Amino acid sequence: MNGAESLLAAARDAGVAVCFANPGTTELPLVEAFDSVGGIRTVLGLAEGVVTGAADGYARMAGRPAMTLLHLGPGFANGIANLHNARRARTPVINVIGEHATWHQAADPPLAADIDSLARPVSGWVGRTSGAAAAASEFLDARQAALRDRMPATLIAAADHMWDDGGETAAVPPEPAPAAVDRHRVAGIAKLLAGPGRPALLLGGAALGADGIRLGARIAAVTGGDVFAERNPARIERGPDVPAVRSLPYFPEDTLTALQDYTHLVLVGTGIPVAFFGYRGQPSVPVPEHVQVHTLADLDEDAVDALGAVADATGATSVEPPVRERPALRSPRGELHAKAVAIAIALSQPDRSIIVNEGVTAAAAYPAVASAAPAHTELGLTGGAIGMGIPVATGAALACPDRPVINLQADGSAAYTVQGLWTQARERLDVTTVICANSRYRILEAELGRAGVREPGPAATGMTDLGAPAVDWVALATGFGVPAVRATTGEELTAALENAYAEPGPHLVEAVLP
Amino acid sequence: MNGAESLLAAARDAGVAVCFANPGTTELPLVEAFDSVGGIRTVLGLAEGVVTGAADGYARMAGRPAMTLLHLGPGFANGIANLHNARRARTPVINVIGEHATWHQAADPPLAADIDSLARPVSGWVGRTSGAAAAASEFLDARQAALRDRMPATLIAAADHMWDDGGETAAVPPEPAPAAVDRHRVAGIAKLLAGPGRPALLLGGAALGADGIRLGARIAAVTGGDVFAERNPARIERGPDVPAVRSLPYFPEDTLTALQDYTHLVLVGTGIPVAFFGYRGQPSVPVPEHVQVHTLADLDEDAVDALGAVADATGATSVEPPVRERPALRSPRGELHAKAVAIAIALSQPDRSIIVNEGVTAAAAYPAVASAAPAHTELGLTGGAIGMGIPVATGAALACPDRPVINLQADGSAAYTVQGLWTQARERLDVTTVICANSRYRILEAELGRAGVREPGPAATGMTDLGAPAVDWVALATGFGVPAVRATTGEELTAALENAYAEPGPHLVEAVLP
Structure with missing residues (x-):
């Protein structure tokens, strides 16, 4: 057993079932070992x-760490932006990066780079293999760190350590559990909520599962407050059996307004709200001064357990959570606009769909109409690094082959990682990509307007307009092996969506927006 | 004048004529300033x-620094792989990265990341703006570092420093010149070359310009040696008036063989040859033990001047350089293969073309037939980070609008940065992309074979085969606005190339290889 085989055997024994990969020469011992070890789909x-x-x-939906195999510093670098999103989503990802053979590194070959410096900004843990014998245990160290830190961990595996004989097996340690919340803190929050004032509960992380949302809604029903979801959650559950929660808005002035009428803000599995960008005259932390901020559970603590304890203490456990009526939406007709796309999806999506929302400016419309949809899970753009939608949809479909995946996708962002459509075709994944094709970086136009630029000049226009030439998304999808159609009206969009859900395998619909 | 305006005025005054960009919200003050300052094409x-x-x-062909504008850590990260190639090409690039407003950074907003850690591996210089007043001089510091170090330099520009008033003008310092080679060293090398033995001159960097190659060939003609080009040069000139030089091969055993019959290896504007990867049983530095290695000019020294001095000292200046006969090649007919693609290009390319060679396994065929072509410049994959071809061709066409650009392009690598076709369409650039579509990572198959894997298993096959589904390059090009055709025979390829050269604007030809 060489080092590569021992590493992959440990990965398999630790429950790694899929490895997402783009290997090169330095990873070939691992490429070979996938065949000799078996049990891991590449x-x-x-x-x-x-x-x-x-x-x-994949990891957001599978609930277990995902593994990647990447080629040296430059190959890893191409994956940093989506690892940044994974870090902000608190997703455990174990990166294995092939590195030059140890005896070759001093020669500074062309592909050599400071991998550690590249890896640290998106990794809670960065390590290097020390030899074939320790490769398995070092992989498990990375896995343990990814689970403990809830973020990517990166193991840099030297080629000679992988091809050398002498790999040893290693025992898989138990998964670390989230820390329990201190009961005194629970009692204090329960007392606070039962007292005077109007609290807002801000849920994030695991608290946005169905159990957490139901507990939050029960508590709010008893204590007279409201429940909010953090902006851009990694994963949130919705459906007829899950009370609707408001999302915190994007711009800080809107967040200030949303929180204006509360006396307390209780953080549950999330941090204090932070403005996405710093704006002149707006605060970094858009919480009104009169609002007192408390933490029930921080990001590392068991937020759902804490909500359960607060529900017990406030008498909310026996209360039925309020059920918001499903809004009566009409299927969109005529020319498309962002909200029409969101409504068409909400009204057509099959039960238990997974919605990957990288709509950017079109994304905001979906949560507002999502309570009209059957039960579903939504995955959001956590870190703001665009280009996550097509890949995340790909991974979610691999994790949940029995659930339809719908990717509500901005065009500017889709262009970043459009290559992911090929993987959807190759793996025959049930993903429907809906491109909101407005042929512009609409968010930048909006930001220019906020900055007081009424009539952008040619340079500014040239850096926000994507219309010359307009990207032909049907052609791109076809080129990567994904059947595609264009929709210019609500009727066409609904028909295209229903066809896509009915046929197995991936589809793309280009929704042409004005 | 705000900080952004002062920065761009300094850039314009320093000769920056083009800025390659993908900005976001933190760069909007700079986006606006392009319009108010003027003079820089975005x-x-x-x-x-x-x-x-x-x-x-752009910088390789324009001979002056290029400027980029990138969005925060994740946006920069997406550009690291090609900056790695730029570093290995010794290309001066000035990166300006928009960063969150200084007062917002402590809040750790979603897009915040350790930009410095990401930038250092590909930058000789990393700095941060200190305020609006110093923004112009700090940009010029970055430019000076890029020119001095011959590699990217990165300035991280905080949004508030850009939008704040108080920007000041700054004087542009003179460009640093390469260091002159010590005359004693020149004399020593000249004496060595004139003495017994058989020397090999290994040219790199600026020595691969027409003057350097001619001087090298004259010296070799007088001293009885041979001239080699470093592997994967950033830029090499060829043509009827430029003596042909052999390229060092890819695999170390082949390099050992190529250098076996020499007594001396003289490095001129390059370092000692290094194996691209470390292979079991092969050396890191594939130079036979009996070969004595000498440096005439290191990477920071004026290699062409040094060659001129050696030519003077050896009496080579007055010698006519040997002219190798142009090989008599036949236009390829019937089914395509890698060499047929190279020949079809060499026989059809217009005078003064720029060849961007990211053929990977198909790339090796071109230099061997390039002496049949009219005068041209070839740009190579210096750092091994694939995905350079389409972008480098785009920049080269912007630098030299009067020269045709031909991109000999592997399919696996093209998929990395296929989005660049859109910029070619938008800017109406005379680029002809020739995709060598073998639907596989052929180099990895070859490396597996070298590693002794005779029959790769399904996992290994799945990570080298790109054929299921095969990418439709004609559809992809069309989707990005570039006219495209498919060629399956030599006749079709030649006809498609001639049509592409005749029509203005970009074209793509998918050359289908078995």
């Missing part, structure tokens, strides 16, 4: 942004 | 790998 991405984004989507 | 890439690769190609 999924190829045509660029590393696809690989790492798919790993993020 | 070129948008749909992904940052396109932006940085285009900057590399």
